[in-house]
Amino acid sequence: MTEIAETVRAIVAEKAMVDLAEVSGDLPLAALGMDSLAVVETIFAIEEAFDIQIPVQGGDVGSVDLSTVGAMIRAVEGLVAQKAA
Amino acid sequence: MARVVITGSGAVTSLGRDAAQTMAAMAAGRVGIGALDIRDADRLIAPIGAQVKAWAPETMFTVREISLYDRATQFAVEAARQAVAQAGLDLPGEMAARAGVVLGTAGGGLGTTDDNYRAVYEERKDRVHPFTVPRLMHSAAVSHLSMIHGLRGPAFTVSTACASANHAMGLAFQMVRSGAAPVMLTGGAEAMLTFGGIKAWEGLRVMARSGCRPFSLNREGMVMGEGAAVLVFEDRDHALARGAKILAEVxxxxxxxxxxxxxxxxxxxxxxxxxxxxxxxxxxxxxxxxxxxxxxxxxxxxxxxxxxxxxxxxxxxxxxxxxxxxxxxxxxxxxxxxxxxxxxxxxxxxxxxxxxxxxxxxxxxxxxxxxxxxxxxxxxxxxxxxxxxxxxxxxxxxxx
Missing domain, CATH: 3.40.47.10 (Thiolase/Chalcone synthase)
Structure with missing residues (x-):
């Protein structure tokens, strides 16, 4: 697993208040008991950790798929790659 | 008109972690004022205050709660927990629908404001924590108390500077006396001992540098404190009917x-x-x-x-x-x-x-x-x- 994936999973585990082992890639965020507040807090923590901007505002997820932990990791990997380019 | 009694009290102050400790300290004449332990205290002209020391929210609240509770809200939540426990309150559905909460605060979530102003102005960050607004709003503590204790009646915050808590308690008294609510949680919460909070007061030139000496010829001004106290105000008949211990009558x-x-x-x-x-x-x-x-x-x-x-x-x-x-x-x-x-x-x-x-x-x-x-x-x-x-x-x- 990539360093990015590890960091995202750790953030999700902290914000969902679950064990890291429970955070698997195909799991929808809601299945971890995350409500909308937990999701926005997770987005903020990820932005801080990677110094990226996840384009989510006013509940509009837009082109970014954040439906599962795996989707979130791929989105972050894409944004980190864009930043590096 | 109903008679109004106090059946519960809770507090977090520089003098103690509950009402009993705070009152015992007052009886003993213990002074909670000392050197301030806050960021940039060395830039303050009068770096003293009555601070709640060794406050460890991570031992009292969940990670989620801490992300939503400014320090002032944390004080209020803990004080209310104690007050409700002492009162032995267990509000049935129809009663909880009319019970409420009114608290005083002058500054609301000032620590949150201070930290996030630092982030955007001093550290030049372009984003702040997503819960900055629900943490800093003056009514945050009231909302959390209503949610925690299931109070669905009147719930609001009063802000009249240094009289906020007295106005809040007076309104709670009037609501119980008039029959508008059988029970009200009331009191106040403040956590203004932040760098910005104290600097603002320093500007007024009313802060004491060595200590607080009210009514003394050599008094030199005020010393700021922080904390919360929450009381349970209750219809006396309601309190008597459930066998509650009455602390005093308003x-x-x-x-x-x-x-x-x-x-x-x-x-x-x-x-x-x-x-x-x-x-x-x-x-x-x-x-x-x-x-x-x-x-x-x-x-x-x-x-x-x-x-x-x-x-x-x-x-x-x-x-x-x-x-x-x-x-x-x-x-x-x-x-x-x-x-x-x-x-x-x-x-x-x-x-x-x-x-x-x-x-x-x-x-x-x-x-x-x-x-x-x-x-x-x-x-x-x-x-x-x-x-x-x-x-x-x-x-x-x-x-x-």
Whole structure:
């Protein structure tokens, strides 16, 4: 697993208040008991950790798929790659 | 009209982690003022305060709660938990639908504001934590108390600077007395001991550098404190029916405005609110056995409050003290912390002292219970709060 994936999973585990082992890639965020507040807090923590901007505002997820932990990791990997380019 | 009693009390102050500890410290004359442990304290002119030390929210709240609770809200949540537990409240559905909460705060989530201003202005960050707004809003603590305790009746925050908690408790009293609510959680919470919060006060040149000495000739100003106190105000019949222990009865309240100056207090306004609170209680000044003064330790307040008390009570001024000398000026929460001093007087027959008093000021009251608590059986007490901007609120309590 990539360093990015590890960091995202750790953030999700902290914000969902679950064990890291429970955070698997195909799991929808809601299945971890995350409500909308937990999701926005997770987005903020990820932005801080990677110094990226996840384009989510006013509940509009837009082109970014954040439906599962795996989707979130791929989105972050894409944004980190864009930043590096 | 319903009679209104107090059946629960909780607190987090520099003097203790609950109401009992806080009251015991007041009885012992312990001073909670010391060197401030905050970021950039070395840039403060007067780096002292009555701080809640070794506060460890991570041991009391979940990660989610901490992300939503400013320090002021944390104090309020913990104080309310204690108050509800002491009251033994278990509100049935239809009762909870009418029960409510009204708290005072002058600054709301100031720590949150301070931290996020630093982030965007000083650290040049372009994003702040997503819960910045729900943390800093003045009404945050009230909302959390309503959610935690299932209170679905009137819930709102009162902000009248240093009189906030007295106004809040007075409104709670009126709502229970009128029958609008059977039970109200009430009091105040403040956490203004932030770098920005103290700097703002320093600007006014009213902060003491060495200590708080209310009514003393050599007093040099106020010392800020922080904390929360929450009380359960309850319809007496409701309390008796469920066998609750009654701590004291609230018998009178008044609010009155100076319509004078944005910072200087006015003797007429202070007099008017004390007279009106006693009239609301149906009592003469002679009934009062102890006054918890606003007593900030500033030149102006202590002189003018003394003159107002002399005018109302004439030749028979009861013992008066300022417990701010111990717990500091807790700003929007101070009236609620001072209500604990009133409970100490009524319940335990202990009049808390004015600590730090060193020399008589002819312009101030003669008997301010200097430097040591005193035993006295008192039936009735008066608690004053006089805010900047001339917003005055006074409560009258009677022994249960």
């Amino acid at each position: 018998v009178g309240f008044a609010m009155a405005s100076d319509a004078g100056d944005i910072v200087m207090p006015k003797q007429e306004g202070a007099e008017a609110v004390m007279r009106a609170a006693l009239a609301d209680a149906g009592m003469d000044p002679g009934a009062v056995g102890y006054i918890n003064a606003h007593g900030t330790g500033t030149q102006a307040n202590d002189r003018i409050e003394s003159a107002a008390i002399r005018a109302v009570f004439g030749a028979a001024v009861p013992p008066v003290s300022s417990t701010k000398s111990m717990h500091g000026h807790c700003i929007g929460a101070t009236g609620a912390v001072e209500l604990l001093a009133c409970l100490l007087a009524l319940k335990d027959g202990i009049l808390p002292p004015t600590m730090g008093w060193e020399a008589a000021d002819p312009d101030c009251l003669e008997d301010v219970i200097p430097n040591a608590a005193r035993r006295a059986e008192v039936e009735v007490v008066l608690s004053n709060a006089f805010a900047f901007g001339g917003l005055n609120a006074a409560l009258v309590l009677r022994r249960a």
